[in-house]
Amino acid sequence: MFAAENGLRGDPRLQGISKAIRVVPDFPIPGIMFQDITTLLLDHKAFKDTVDIFVDRYRDMGISVVAGIEARGFVFGPSIALAIGAKFVPLRKPNKLPGEVISEAYVLEYGTDRLEMHVGAIEPGERALVIDDLVATGGTLSAAVRLLERMGAEVVECACVVGLPEVRVRLVVASSLLHLCKMALGLKQLLLLLDKSSQFHITGTTQT
């Protein structure tokens, strides 16, 4: 769900957050309108609002683990973890974490990649939040959820600052994605600004 549909409709903070995100056309490849959150991080108030909205939502949900996806999930996750009394667990590209890890593959437009988590970082039964800056197909978030569930955690929710338009369609169409991944925060205004000609490139994948 988008935050505006879940009690934050008209919240002026969402406008400020949306405006602070820069769109960079044709990055990393032609046809992609890249949602650049680095400009959000330069706007102290908007950045703080972003974290505050997530903290207010999650502080009383008994969440003991915030798992952030490398690298932009590392920018938002630790602040949330610290504020709600949870541990922070980084989910990383292969061969970055030392020691024993488990790994999950996920599909890219061309080929696959893997996400890794430390064995022993979490205990069975812990309630977890997954965080990343943006969700497109949901492939990376789904891999993150699988990692946490393999270690026995209960994933309470997946949270992202930005959600791309086709995620809405996927939430309706793909039941597996629907029960695994609910967005906590999205930018309705940002989505409405986009016309069909600037639809995101990844809609061409078979990912559902």
Added chain:
Amino acid sequence: MFAAENGLRGDPRLQGISKAIRVVPDFPIPGIMFQDITTLLLDHKAFKDTVDIFVDRYRDMGISVVAGIEARGFVFGPSIALAIGAKFVPLRKPNKLPGEVISEAYVLEYGTDRLEMHVGAIEPGERALVIDDLVATGGTLSAAVRLLERMGAEVVECACVVGLPEGQRRLDGKPLYILVEPRLSVNY
């Protein structure tokens, strides 16, 4: 300088922070005792203490920019930036940042790598802090300092959770602030 030499001698928080860091031998290559801060992030109190010590130090220094080095600098930097009212600027590996960037090379044991920063992220005259989890040779931190200075910032200090005891008190003339020394034996 080490935190213990700068007013925090005997601070029990430093002990807790040090103990929470795991040593992993022979990673990424044989002979290296890797200082793994991920276990620190699992210890809420020790992680919070880490951020609090940095925030207490930097909150009244007029710092408007916290620059964090990818990726483990991203874990500590934003919380500090938010607490002291500064912006957070990610310094990244090549081709990750969209739009116009400047880049600096730095030396690795074998070969070189580059660090990039967005053009326009900071303005001339801003006072900046650089943060990373660990300093070894200081090569990456030096590249970070050069990027910020090329954009006209004044780098007030470089801060790391873990740092090698010998040598580094200053980094190319910039003060270096380190919380704890590396652990040399396996503790987990």
